[in-house]
Amino acid sequence: MSSERSAPDGFSESAKDYDAAVRHNIAGSERLVMSLPAGDWSRVLDVGCGTGFSAAAMLRRFPVESLVGVDPAEGMLEVFTEKLAEFPEVDISLRAEDVMEMGVDADSFDAVISAMALHWFPDKPGAIVAMARPLRPGGVMGILTAGSGGEEAWQRVLVAAGAAPEWTGWFDQNHRDVDEIADDLRAAGLEPLDVWMERRRRVTPPDEFMARTRAVAAHLLGNPPGGFSEVDQRIEAGLHAASGPDGFEYDYCKLYAVATKRDG
Ligand SMILES: C[S@@+](CC[C@H](N)C(=O)[O-])C[C@H]1O[C@@H](n2cnc3c(N)ncnc32)[C@H](O)[C@@H]1O
Numbered sequence: 001m002s003s004e005r006s007a008p009d010g011f012s013e014s015a016k017d018y019d020a021a022v023r024h025n026i027a028g029s030e031r032l033v034m035s036l037p038a039g040d041w042s043r044v045l046d047v048g049c050g051t052g053f054s055a056a057a058m059l060r061r062f063p064v065e066s067l068v069g070v071d072p073a074e075g076m077l078e079v080f081t082e083k084l085a086e087f088p089e090v091d092i093s094l095r096a097e098d099v100m101e102m103g104v105d106a107d108s109f110d111a112v113i114s115a116m117a118l119h120w121f122p123d124k125p126g127a128i129v130a131m132a133r134p135l136r137p138g139g140v141m142g143i144l145t146a147g148s149g150g151e152e153a154w155q156r157v158l159v160a161a162g163a164a165p166e167w168t169g170w171f172d173q174n175h176r177d178v179d180e181i182a183d184d185l186r187a188a189g190l191e192p193l194d195v196w197m198e199r200r201r202r203v204t205p206p207d208e209f210m211a212r213t214r215a216v217a218a219h220l221l222g223n224p225p226g227g228f229s230e231v232d233q234r235i236e237a238g239l240h241a242a243s244g245p246d247g248f249e250y251d252y253c254k255l256y257a258v259a260t261k262r263d264g
């Protein structure tokens with residue numbers, strides 16, 4: 001059942017709960033935007049924009065004039081749309097499109113950002129090429145994605161709960177390391193300026209961890225409307241069993257990349 005739904009389908013379903021469940025993603029977006037070099041980044045493209053808090057971080061830091069947000073999950077774009085009144089000075093348009101089929105012009109943006117979305121894109125090198133195309137020469141790209149390593153404790157919970165191989169095998173397939181993303185950036189005609197991995201040890205109450213899982217992996221849980229699938233319930237029980245008095249302890253790696261597009 002879950003294999004029939006794509007990641008954007010899942011994000012559409014969980015969109016209303018997303019912002020409350022992913023405080024670490026919000027903090028990561030802030031760090032990504034704070035890491036961009038100063039510059040005239042007045043036309044911004046946000047790929048996999050979701051509910052818009054990476055875009056909002058961009059608008060707070062730079063005098064942005066226009067922003068295009070791209071995301072195939074219409075439910076996420078609906079939540080973003082509810083926030084547009086907060087930015088009356090900025091020309092914001094949202095497009096329900098896949099990264100590989102963005103209807104945006106080449107060389108037409110000063111900055112392209114993508115936060116916590118690349119790991120959901122099936123073709124990562126191709127997606128980086130697709131995101132580099134609309135960036136003007138001399139423009140800046142900022143990517144935040146899930147990094148290699150970490151999440152071993154979480155993977156053990158998933159395996160013990162009998163999660164489908166598409167989920168237990170997801171980590172190896174979709175996590176990236178510093179060298180891999182630097183190579184992909186160069187292959188797309190970009191020059192890496194600052195690429196780094198952070199590994200964080202977190203202790204999170206199991207119910208909070210489960211809420212975050214339901215917000216970011218709805219398509220893998222396959223929950224019916226208003227209820228929970230069997231695998232959801234087994235995972236929830238496994239998280240509680242694996243938790244200590246302060247919560248579930250796990251490591252999470254985030255990979256950040258800041259790059260510029262070469263002239264010519
Ligand atoms: C974890 S959310 C991140 C949203 C936002 N950038 C943030 O930092 O909170 C990942 C987003 O990527 C989007 N996404 C997944 N696959 C995509 C694709 N093929 N093309 C564009 N966006 C995609 C999802 O719909 C979802 O909104």
